[in-house]
Amino acid sequence: MTIPLTGRKALHSVDSNRGWWPIIRESFSGAWQQNAEVNVNSVLSYNAVFACQTLIASDIAKLRLKLVKRDSDDIWTEVQNPAYSPVLRKPNAWQNRIQFFECWVLSKLQRGNAYILKERDQRGVVTRLHVLDPTHVTPLVADDGSVFYELRSDLLAGIDEAVRVPAREIIHDRFNCFYHPLVGLSPIFANGLAATNGLAIQSQATRFFQNGSSPGGVLTAPGAISDETAARLKEHWETNYTGANIGKIAVLGDGLKYEPMAVKATDAQLIEQLKWSADVVCSTYHVPPYKIGLGQMPSYNNIQALNTEYYSQCLQILIESIELCIDEGLGMADGVGVEFDIDNLLRMDSVTQVNALKEAVSAGIMAPNEARSKLGLGAVEGGSAPYLQQQNYSLEALARRDAQEDPFAARSSVPDAPAAEDETQAEEDRAANDNMAEEAAKALATIYKGLR
Known part of the structure; x- marks a missing residue:
């Protein structure tokens, strides 16, 4: 609009x-x-x-x-x-x-x-x-x-x-x-x-x-000179002995003298x-x-x-x-x-980057494939889930442990007594096993008798 x-x-x-x-x-x-x-x-x-x-x-x-x-x-x-x-x-x-x-x-x-x-x-x-x-x-x-x-x-x-x-x-x-x-x-x-x-x-x-890295200088004469002469000498000097002509030989007469100016430290x-x-x-x-x-x-x-x-x-x-x-x-x-x-x-530099990705994978923050993608590598089978060590426990499990009266009390190595129903079931299982053994013995006796 x-x-x-x-x-x-x-x-x-x-x-x-x-x-x-x-x-x-x-x-x-x-x-x-x-x-x-x-x-x-x-x-x-x-x-x-x-x-x-x-x-x-x-x-x-x-x-x-x-x-x-x-x-x-x-x-x-x-x-x-x-x-x-x-x-x-x-x-x-x-x-x-x-x-x-x-x-x-x-x-x-x-x-x-x-x-x-x-x-x-x-x-x-x-x-x-x-x-x-x-x-x-x-x-x-x-x-x-x-x-x-x-x-x-x-x-x-x-x-x-x-x-x-x-x-x-x-x-x-x-x-x-x-x-x-x-x-x-x-x-x-x-x-x-x-x-x-x-x-x-x-x-x-x-x-x-x-x-030519020269700061210039001063032409001096032993006596007084007119403004016209001074201007002519200045123009002649700048035309013939400065810039690209620096270093050429100058011929001076009538008592003229060239004094180069020193460069100040602050100017340098x-x-x-x-x-x-x-x-x-x-x-x-x-x-x-x-x-x-x-x-x-x-x-x-x-x-x-x-x-x-x-x-x-x-x-x-x-x-x-x-x-x-x-x-x-x-x-x-x-x-x-x-x-x-x-x-x-x-x-980061390659060494630091690999170490950082290694720590992230080890801590379960990143999946291996996520770390590989950071390095420009393709995904691999089984690498899409974060992993942790088996001995690691969740905070919830640790909280249940700490809620006990004595969280660090040693556990007894003697197994608990079986419950009544478990004992009854065990007796029935033993009786069934005995019957099966007795029947098997009778069958074998019959077989041996026939062979004789």
């Missing part, structure tokens, strides 16, 4: 200076007056920003999205549903699942907002999902509080001209809503200045090394300054610096703990936000939802 730009409801756009505008005007007090603007497009070229965003987006996009349903035992199991499975497997005609979620997460990290347009069939079922350009979308609020979105032209999504759509046709995944509940704030708001500083350091270092610490800028960027994305090649790589004996920390501090909120947005956006019924398969993300 779309409504014309001149609809009946009075729609008001949210404050465009509250985070989603391409330029963050005030990174610090007085930044605008000093012309210290932080441009998002420039910041994206900083290596730490690029590395953090692409790392997060690729780690989420590589996870398989499962459609799950809660069964009678309150366990979520993977299912297939013709109303949801096709669009989850192939979101649209020009993106596969990985490309779609990469685009979703990058839009959220770069602009603080991800806008996904739903495309429905004649039944009203969502059959396509399109990630929109966040700079072409404006949230609108009507006088009665209802929310709309103004969409400008987007040919990939099939939008030929500007339209306004109600909120039910948009999945809006927003990040860090500091100023307005409909306007997300990108981490660039916090790391933009550090990234700009890092770019400036890199640019200065490039010019420095293009000049480019690596430390760049590392500080990159660390600030990592902190705003909650990415451990070693993940993007900064700092010391931790030892390999705690891979699972490191991945779990990375997941809980950085990825979990993004993953669960996408899951909830899809559940609500596709109108899934109660007890049905989507989950990212995070097993591959939190995978």
Whole structure:
């Protein structure tokens, strides 16, 4: 459903200076007056920003999205549903699942907002999902509080001209809503200045090394020279003895002398300054610096703990936000939802994984076939039930034992006296046996007599 730009409801756009505008005007007090603007497009070229965003987006996009349903035992199991499975497997005609979620997460990290347009069939079922350009979308609020979105032209999504759509046709995944509940704030708001500083350091270092790692120098003359002569000498020196011409032999006359300038220690610490800028960027994305090649790589004996920390501090909120947005956006019924398969993300090293599965099977928590499936192995006969040792007792049996007056009293080894009815039955059995023996003896006697 779309409504014309001149609809009946009075729609008001949210404050465009509250985070989603391409330029963050005030990174610090007085930044605008000093012309210290932080441009998002420039910041994206900083290596730490690029590395953090692409790392997060690729780690989420590589996870398989499962459609799950809660069964009678309150366990979520993977299912297939013709109303949801096709669009989850192939979101649209020009993106596969990985490309779609990469685009979703990058839009959220770069602009603080991800806008996904739903495309429905004649039944009203969502059959396509399109990630929109966040700079072409404006949230609108009507006088009665209802929310709309103004969409400008987007040919990939099939939008030929500007339209306004109600909120039910948009999945809006927003990040860090500091100023307005409909306007997300990108981490660039916090790391933009550090990234700009890092770019400036890199640019200065490039010019420095293009000049042959020489900081420049001073030409001095024994007497006074005119401004025209000074300008001519400066131009001649920069043209012939700097940049690609560094190292050429200069012939000086009239008492001219060249004195190279020494590099200050603070100016030479480019690596430390760049590392500080990159660390600030990592902190705003909650990415451990070693993940993007900064700092010391931790030892390999705690891979699972490191991945779990990375997941809980950085990825979990993004993953669960996408899951909830899809559940609500596709109108899934109660007890049905989507989950990212995070097993591959939190995978342990092989030795630790096998030991953990072994303990789970030994404790009766998992069936052998369940453990085998975790290792990519097929099921075997008899492996579908959990097993325990024979000497293990249930809590109910132990409770009955403890309810006795003396639970640990030694049991008598002398058998109890037989009951009266048991004794009578035993006597009858013995008499029957005696009769059978007597009859057998008579039969044998008859046989022997006939033989004689």
